[in-house]
Amino acid sequence: KAQQPVPLRYGAQYTGMRTDEAMQQWRSHRFGQFIHWGLYAIPGGVWNGKTYNYAAEFLKSSARIPTATWDSLMYQFNPREFDARAWAKMAKQMGARYMTITTKHHEGFCLWPTKFTDFNISNTPFRRDILKELVDAYNAEGIDVNFYYSVLDWHHPDWRYDIKSPEDSVAFRRFLDFAGNQLKELATNYPTVKAFWFDGTWDSSIKKNGWWTLEAEQMLKSVRPGMIVNSRLRADDFGKRHFDSNNQLMGDYESGYERRLPNPVKDLQVTKWDWEACMTVPENQWGYHRDWTVSHVKSPLELLEMLVHATSMGGNFLLNFGPDGNGGFRNEERHIAQFIGKWMEKNGPVIWDCGYAGWEKQDWGYFTRKNGSAHVNMIVFNKPVSGLLKVKVKGDVKILSAKAGGKAYRVEEIAKNEYFIHFTDRKMTEPRVIVLETAKAS
Numbered sequence: 001k002a003q004q005p006v007p008l009r010y011g012a013q014y015t016g017m018r019t020d021e022a023m024q025q026w027r028s029h030r031f032g033q034f035i036h037w038g039l040y041a042i043p044g045g046v047w048n049g050k051t052y053n054y055a056a057e058f059l060k061s062s063a064r065i066p067t068a069t070w071d072s073l074m075y076q077f078n079p080r081e082f083d084a085r086a087w088a089k090m091a092k093q094m095g096a097r098y099m100t101i102t103t104k105h106h107e108g109f110c111l112w113p114t115k116f117t118d119f120n121i122s123n124t125p126f127r128r129d130i131l132k133e134l135v136d137a138y139n140a141e142g143i144d145v146n147f148y149y150s151v152l153d154w155h156h157p158d159w160r161y162d163i164k165s166p167e168d169s170v171a172f173r174r175f176l177d178f179a180g181n182q183l184k185e186l187a188t189n190y191p192t193v194k195a196f197w198f199d200g201t202w203d204s205s206i207k208k209n210g211w212w213t214l215e216a217e218q219m220l221k222s223v224r225p226g227m228i229v230n231s232r233l234r235a236d237d238f239g240k241r242h243f244d245s246n247n248q249l250m251g252d253y254e255s256g257y258e259r260r261l262p263n264p265v266k267d268l269q270v271t272k273w274d275w276e277a278c279m280t281v282p283e284n285q286w287g288y289h290r291d292w293t294v295s296h297v298k299s300p301l302e303l304l305e306m307l308v309h310a311t312s313m314g315g316n317f318l319l320n321f322g323p324d325g326n327g328g329f330r331n332e333e334r335h336i337a338q339f340i341g342k343w344m345e346k347n348g349p350v351i352w353d354c355g356y357a358g359w360e361k362q363d364w365g366y367f368t369r370k371n372g373s374a375h376v377n378m379i380v381f382n383k384p385v386s387g388l389l390k391v392k393v394k395g396d397v398k399i400l401s402a403k404a405g406g407k408a409y410r411v412e413e414i415a416k417n418e419y420f421i422h423f424t425d426r427k428m429t430e431p432r433v434i435v436l437e438t439a440k441a442s
């Protein structure tokens, strides 16, 4: 017997994927740069000579630093090297089509001159509106800017982890008004912002106030039609997050994939909705940490493979950077940007505007396809010793040719709907793109 849907006031507002232009643009970008920047960039994971291995942006909590001490870092925030145009150029060269910046992380410090708290950039020695400089510089490079906003706020006196008393309820209500005001301010004062990326919404306090998450989403969409909001903001009437009690996605895309990607064989359900995975370079550092020997540091090639993997499953890939207290990027990050950028310069068209090709994943790598195109891209990461790349097509389709630039590879039909591409390249120094031309089988 079919289950009756649970009546919800604050659940999903629509089903299926948004088809409007703003969402199509967000989807077509595929590759974004995430930036975590705040006061935590100053100590960079080190406090009183001791290195804390846990995420640098959590240092206040790992090193048990009192709020007043932490907050006074504001008077040291003076990133002399900061050059928004240089950041934007690096992102552009890397092939990123959007950038998501922490306007306020859990520490509560605001990178813009907000009217609603003094704990903001205008009260630092630096004073400049970092957010405005970034929005202008990235937009000038043709890169969309999205705003990360942590609802969780370690600075604000009215923040509550849970609501256990009428006083908590009153205080938290004041906090929600504060957050709503800030969000409206951001959407109004930075009119080109394309999306809001919410975080810090896992505590009981916010889960008990699902109404606010819907209201915030609707408010942003009314101030800026076309606005995109991630699922992480949302909680329904029962505190259910991301997907409501009827299992419908809330917000415009799923943002639960953090430091992991869906399995390309088992998790194909994600190809039915929009999603984005965000990724750190070290194991779990978002803000700047002085010492990257504390964990494995992903190679540029590992990260490039993740970008391709996400694209092949119809998702976006948001790669994190954590600038230091002077406003510079570490060499490892510059190198990653260059490496990926070099590959994207040649091969960007198999990423941007592409998605799930609908064919079975093979061990040599990934397929991507531009929606409705007769061309399917193979992105080869692992060359089999035999040199034979297996391809299983779906439906009434045959492969006419397999080409990389000017070079054609032999296509051998080995069984119904199954082919070998004879990959004769001797040396493979980077992931190789082979484009298959397909036609309807007659």
Ligand code: FHN
Pocket (backbone or CB within 6 Å): 055, 057, 199, 200, 258, 278, 286
């Ligand atoms: O605690 C944060 C973390 O610092 C970082 O901002 C990530 C990004 O997805 N979000 C939280 C953990 O889920």
